[in-house]
Amino acid sequence: MTSAAAAELVRQAAFAGTPGAMRIDLLADSCGEGWLHVNLRPGGIDGVPVARTDGVTLYAAEEQLSLLQGLRLNYYGDLSGGGFLISTPEGAESCACGSGFRFA
Numbered sequence: 584m585t586s587a588a589a590a591e592l593v594r595q596a597a598f599a600g601t602p603g604a605m606r607i608d609l610l611a612d613s614c615g616e617g618w619l620h621v622n623l624r625p626g627g628i629d630g631v632p633v634a635r636t637d638g639v640t641l642y643a644a645e646e647q648l649s650l651l652q653g654l655r656l657n658y659y660g661d662l663s664g665g666g667f668l669i670s671t672p673e674g675a676e677s678c679a680c681g682s683g684f685r686f687a
Contacts, residue, residue, distance in 0.1 A: 584634045584636050584639075584641060584655070584656045585655070585656065585657045585658065586636070586637055587657060587658040587659070587660075588656045588657050588658040588667060589636045589637035589638070589639050590637065590658070591658040591660075591665070591667070592605045592623070592639045592641065593637065593638050593639045595623075595625060596625050596639060598625075599625030599626070600625070601625040601626045601627075603638055603639050603640060604625070604626055604627045604628070604639070604640055604642065605623060605624070605625055605626070605627060605639060605640070605641050605642070606623070606624050606625070606626055606627035606630055606641070606642045606643065607621060607622070607623055607633070607641055607642070607643050607651070607656075608621075608622045608624070608643065608644060608647065609621060609622070609647050609650055609651070610622050612683070616685070617685040617686070618678055618683045618684070618685045619650065619683055619684060619685060620678070620680075620682055620683035621654075621656075621667070621669055621682050621683065623667065626642075627640065627641070627642025627643075628642070629642075630642030630643050630644055630645070631643060631644075631645050631648070633648065633651060634656075641656075650672070651672070652672055653671075653672035653673050654669055654670070654671065654672050654684075655669065655670040656668075656669055657669070657670070666681075666682075667682065668681055668682075669681070669682060669683075669684070671684040672684065672686075674686055674687065675687065
């Protein structure tokens with residue numbers, strides 16, 4: 584997780600009433616093509632910590648830990664908005680939307 588991503592996660596967690604705690608989940612696509620899309624949401628008490636930096640802890644489901652290995656989370660922002668970007672784990676290809684991947 585980059586510093587920019589951590590700062591945005593801190594902001595979102597505080598706004599949602601769960602300061603310092605966010606959760607990352609991988610959601611399977613509905614088309615059955617093997618894509619996994621990253622879903623970030625406030626909270627995380629029911630997960631295991633996978634990353635901690637700059638005041639935020641990112642939690643995930645224990646059964647998804649192996650899929651998250653090598654995933655890097657970044658955030659960009661400009662005048663038109665912003666969003667999270669991921670760099671895929673080794674051996675995976677990126678989805679065109681930038682928020683998903685699948686293993687080849």
